[in-house]
Amino acid sequence: MDQKTFSILLEKYLRGNISQDEVNSLLNSLDDDAMRQQWEQAIAGMLTSQSKPRSVKLYAVAATLLALLVTGIFFFTNNSHPAQKLQATTPTHTITPGSNKATLTLADGSQISLDSASNGAIAHQGNVQVIKLNNGQLAYKADATATNELHYNSLVTPRGGQFMIILPDGSKVWLNAATTLRYPTAFRGKSREVQLRGEAYFEIAPNAQMPFTVKVNNMEVKVLGTHFNIMGYPDENSIQTTLLEGTVQVRHNAASIRLNPGQQAFLQGENMTVKKDIDVDEIVAWKHGYFHFNHESLPGVMRQISRWYDVEVIYEANIPEREFGGKIERNSSLNDVLKILELSNVHYKIKERKIIITS
The missing domain is CATH 2.60.120.1440 (Jelly Rolls)
Structure with a gap:
């Protein structure tokens, strides 16, 4: 997918007339490092054209828009860590929600x-x-x-x-x-x-x-x-x-x-x-089919994910200091949820029913 196609699909999403197949195309492109960079460049162009203040951290905004595309309504707050190169993680199997x-x-x-x-x-x-x-x-x-x-x-x-x-x-x-x-x-x-x-x-x-x-x-x-x-x-x-x-x-x-x-x-x-x-x-978001986080720590997020997807969470390194906010549907696959975590520089690997946080 080139930047022009991405920009067209993003505009369709913001207007609310994007098809499920088009959402899936955007989601699948997250698996490619080069495509992630194109996403950020395309979003950067949009931000520039809209005269956003220079003080806005591009990565945080990009992560927000990318997460919106993946889930429709999820966003992250991450004010203390600069952007780093994202590493794609390929799960060996799909873990379904509860x-x-x-x-x-x-x-x-x-x-x-x-x-x-x-x-x-x-x-x-x-x-x-x-x-x-x-x-x-x-x-x-x-x-x-x-x-x-x-x-x-x-x-x-x-x-x-x-x-x-x-x-x-x-x-x-x-x-x-x-x-x-x-x-x-x-x-x-x-x-x-x-x-x-x-x-x-x-x-x-x-x-x-x-x-x-x-x-x-x-x-x-x-x-x-x-x-x-x-x-x-x-x-x-x-x-x-x-x-x-x-x-x-x-x-x-x-x-x-x-x-x-x-x-x-x-x-x-x-x-x-x-x-x-x-x-x-x-x-009560859980009752209505959502995770809803408000300045929640990574361990707090992962405890909810662990209970709903019936997985074990292991921290190989020090627990990253992150705060998360927003909501995501609980019927999303675990792989989709973790892709969003990765957008905030939380890296992981999946081994059977274990999520291993590596950094």
Whole structure:
């Protein structure tokens, strides 16, 4: 592809009338070092013709435009490192993104793989029927005869999986990758309580007589009816509860915080603080099919990638000091995501299901 063709396709992209085949042509040209240089030269010409300030770092802008072409909506921030020659990386195979899959563990210890189970009733727990509604959704339906017998189920999404469940009270929970939710098959008494490990988005059915409580590690989130997201992965250094609608009470030991929409309870170690004016779209982007980063470090980016693509990340050298921002569709192939990382001078190699960061 010559510079004239590239410029034409870039203009078509910016107008929003580029075809998928043309996007693929632009994406495939990233594999060639000489073509990458032509891309930068073409973008440089565009910037010059548009009288951009000289203070703008061409490489950062070029990386932004190239990333936009690859993903449609992704960009990087990299203000502390000069441009270097990009090295093409040829993966030995394609690693696909995650999908709707999970394992349901019943009260008797038996397990059901939900990604392979047929739709319809898949189990009975006492007087409660477990139903797979469709690919990626699970629900509970009580029989007409009520009993006091209580059973607990666990829904587990693997690395590279996600799933949605409608709890017995009608509350909806979306589970991100590598997440476990333990819950009763029926809520009785004066409270509704579940236990979480990982990340989930909750839409709680209102019930003033039965407050809903989520326990994650040593944090407790209590609500009546509201929408919120909890992130509490073991490999993250904090537990974050972000409120979208309603109110929640977050407790940790003797500390208690009441959140309003747009606020986040941030627990790091034994210190719990409130963050205000949170970008909630960033927090729940995973639920809507995106990665969304905002001044995120490379390890933070790679932890999310590792969980969603079920890969191991290894650092051969010192971890590059980079910050990333923007968003990318989670249905992108791993190879496409890593090509964008490389545009910010993050070099890697792939060996089976391992991503090795080399510089």
